[in-house]
Amino acid sequence: MHAPAVPEVSLPRRRIGRVREFLYFARRDRKIFVSLLIISSLAVVALVGPFLRDYGPNEYVGPGMQAPSSEYWFGTTTFGQDVFVQFVHGLGATFFVGIVGGGLAAVIGMTVGFVAGYRGGLIDEVLNMLTNVVLVIPTLMVLIVVVAYVNARGLLVEAIFIGFTAWPWAARAIRAQTMSLRSRDFVDLARLTGVGTRRIISGEIAPNMSSYLMLTFILLFGNAVLIAATLDFIGLGPTEGISLGLMMNNAVLWSALQLGMWWWFIPPGLGIVLIVGSLYVMNVGLDQIFNPRLRKL
Amino acid sequence: MRRYFARKFLFYAVTFVVAVSIDWLIPRLAPGDPVRSMVSRMSLQPGDAENMMGYFMGAFGLDQPAPQQYLNFWVALLHGDLGISVWLFPQPVTQVIMGALPYTLALLIPSVLLAFWAGNKFGAYAARRKWLDGAVLPVGYILTATPYMWLAILLAWLLGTVFQVFPIAAGYGFNLAPAPTLQFAGSLVWHWFLPFLSLFLVGFGGWAIGMRNLIIYELDADYSRYLGSLGAPGKLVRKYAYRNALLPQLTGLALSLGVIVAGALVTEVVFSYPGLGWYSYQAIVNQDYFLLQGIFLFVIIGVLVANFIIDIAYVIVDPRVRLGMEAS
């Protein structure tokens, strides 16, 4: 029964349908193109910026209350700190919190969502209960109290705290998606082929949701940035270094509003809005590609 | 039906106990001896320091076993005794909160309800108009991506400093004392407007986007296609689609209350509007942990009660859920 050796079928890994469709839309749909442009340019500013000046964000380098000039691109604070350097370091902090906090929340959300969605039964009910409890409790208030007590506050600590409280809605969404995929026959077929639960989740279910997981991470990243900014603004930001939220806090604290020093409080807020806003807009663009029903042909 | 409410009430009771327990646990888990570090950081005259030290030891009752401390905490809570404010010594925390609560509610309730109503109406309208959908909707995304405090800052700066139309600090005019006069009421509203507008705009963006996507799904649902096939006018089809799309938005409202409250708190800080937000900010700056934890508990209770109310409303509004319960 030995059949002739079969030519090794090695069609080029051309995933025709999805890639062509993605490129087709990415080109036509300026949402994705524009938002990618904004985010990458801000990332470049965050990386390159710190090297443009040899002094730190909190150092007093010049006369206070200077409007933006050729020397101080974003002007100076009441005490003479360079706002541009603060902004650039603040951007770095924001990306850091977004990636670490958003990433941690995504990991927890995925774990809880996949296990609850796939396992079902008692585990599902327990995890679902936990998710709902954390979802209903205003976690930002909890964070405020918790962070108030931690005196040595660094970016990493803040990101971790955010990660541990921002995951519930992602867990709920992933659980719903997993449950719908679990009832598909190809999962039963995998079980029939003796594939274990973990491999089914990672090999069958997760790849199917890859686009969905990416969208979830994008939203978590945005949420993490907003929560961090709120914490920093209320005075619970990292004790050393700078963040966009802290900049706004200082600006309000030292009545930059009344003094009309717009160059102190406009850039930090704008930075956050640009990052989070373009993430959301990109999310819409991607959602339209992966979810034909929203697509407006 | 009763079984559903009982289960829901149980869920919220459990959540409340968990939240309160977290609140009790935090100071005990914080690194180092919370009492010593708290008192040492306070810039207090020598006399007050001992007094405060004694008070803390009493309140925390560190000598008593943990379960006993936990019970004391609950007993005190149920009596409404949230301890004495460190910053506004000797005012009890509850009294401080009661003073600030009306301001926060005056800010929150109108902005949440109005943003929900206007946002959804606008979202539904935007889904229908191509130009509106394409041009104006990104504005919605920008709004919802704006940190609450930044929009507050922008409005304060533009309408307060640059154009001097609105005041940007305090709950009412410095020169006025609280009195049932028209002038005082006018000043109240005048100071209230900017924080309200800021909260309203951020919320509005979020609801508009949510409704836009939801209504597109509903307009594509089988019942909408059937009505269309029978030549039903667009108005009726959109009315049904809007009503059905509103239901998930209601759940969304319940789940986003925590974020909205936090937004209100930071907005108050920008306008130093004398609500719970401003007081919690002062509590942080002055390490007044009792006031902070008191405000925390109040917010928890408020959010949980609001969630419970919305859950009840949801069952009444959505027959599918009500019937689902009666069937099982």
Next chain:
Amino acid sequence: MGKLELKGVNKVYRVGTFGGDTLHAVKDVSFTAEPGQIISLIGESGSGKSTIGKMILRLTRVSSGQILFDGKDVSTLKGADLRPYQRRVQGVFQDPFSSYNPIFKADRVFGMVKDTFYGDVSRSEWDGRVWQALKDVALDPDGVLGKYPHQLSGGQLQRMLVARALLLDIDFLVADEIISMLDASTRVDVLNLLGDLKAGGLGVLFVTHDLSLGNYISDRAIILRKGRIVESGKTADVFDHPSHPYTQMLLESVPALHGGRDPGLWADRKGRCLFHERYPQADATAPATAQDLSLAEIEPGHLVTCAHVDEPERCPDSRRAA
């Protein structure tokens, strides 16, 4: 080799919030499936036919009762112990497009079989077997290998699943509504394929709601209603002399192309409870309660249950016979 036996199998689902109430989906089902024979499990939606199929494939837990394969009870096997059983018993499902993970190529299902069961077989040897299995199910290997599910027809996808089962050299195949999603013109070819495999010694459980398909392909037929077997026997007997009112109703209401079934064939058995005629109520051996209502053998191999199986006491024949 390859004898499958169900003994008093039940399935109870917990439903409602906090599993308040229960749904008794499969009630006390017993039958035997021999190799080289196709048994059709026929029932309307909610009759529990798919649940039985899934229990045999151990995709859902068996609430009570036994499933014996070659005499060994497989209903409690777990994890790795299931492998030997999975090598002998496999399944094909209803929706071809749901049986394949859309983002991978369709022939990945063969790779999964190789990874779990034939790790030691060389690549070229394995490709040869795949080539042969595809030929056995009348598919052109070049036409289907390396393609994505959305590029293949429902018929091709279902045949590839059968080929996948053949790669495991199985004794028994559970075919759960495998052709209901296919176009009329390609359906019968997949049925013929089952017929040829049966002739080669394979045992098949053909689960369907379509009586004409069941009649066309199966040697024995089992009629299910609300989780319980109401009638079973040789397909010719069951379809020509239906003895249970439910089976009779089904045969009378199925729309037929050429003049349909002549109800006259079973006019003599209309309105009778052949079970209680065989087991008169007064007869001590007659099972009294609904639970232990078994099937009475009214003809060699032709079993039927009480006409009023939900309330056996109210059965008129039982009173008349007493």
Next chain:
Amino acid sequence: MTLRVDDLKVYYTTLAGDVRALDGVTFEIADGEIMGLAGESGCGKTTLGNSLIRLDGRMRHVGGSVELDGQVLPIGDSEAMDRHRFHDISVVPQYAMSALNPTRKIGRMSRELIESRGIRYASVKDVYEMRLGLVGLRESVLDLYPMELSGGMKQRVVMVLSTLLDPSLLIADEITSALDVSTQKAVAESLVGLRDHAFVKSMLVITHDLSILHEVADTILIMYAGHLAEKAPADVIIDRPRHPYTKLLISSLPEVGVRFEDKRLAGIPGRPPSLLDPPAGCRFRARCPLADEQCLEQPPFVDVGEGHQLACWKVS
């Protein structure tokens, strides 16, 4: 003459170009006639059904015309079609079981729909309740939410509601496929009942299940890949089909009585062509045993006597 369709063309716009789902069909449905429309998936029968009542987003009316009771139907213009929908032409959709608004009581939804079409609900309420009774539903059903009814019951409510204004043409799209055998028979009977009670003048019943049509339809039209293959009285199509595709299709259907041992049926090899760039000439050419180079030219859909029409060079 209730319905006259003349060379109707409806295409789908997709990324890859136009799918020519309906590529020029011409037929008529007389008053009182129930015409069955059958064919395999992708043959264009649902597109035909939809195009007569409401083109959804991606469908485009490319050519040909439709006349109902002598009036031209503006099928391309949705606003103009509203006048005819529900009054002159109505539909029981494929998704009838989920066609009722889940959050509205059935009575209230019906009232709002009817009044939105400019008809006072009071004037039709008794007829509505009477007809619900005819299909075995109590009038109390109007106080229930759709969720409280079974699939079969919801379908019958939709059937009664859709035909409440006595349209001259009713389109029934795959309404039996999701049902069990027992409820299938009941729905089929109530369908014929609609015509017998003259609630509708004529009917177009779309399904892939030929045996249902044998019970319900007066005539049957077989479609293949966007073209018409054959139309004839129901029993002629079933017992004496003349078009090669119809013959092969009928012979491949195992109906109760035929068994594998005695007679091995055969399916039709191959697959229907993709309608993105359909082959020239007769689209069944690739799978037809009689095909030759003459079939490279598309056969016209001609009359071959007593209401029997077909499109095939090989059948005179």
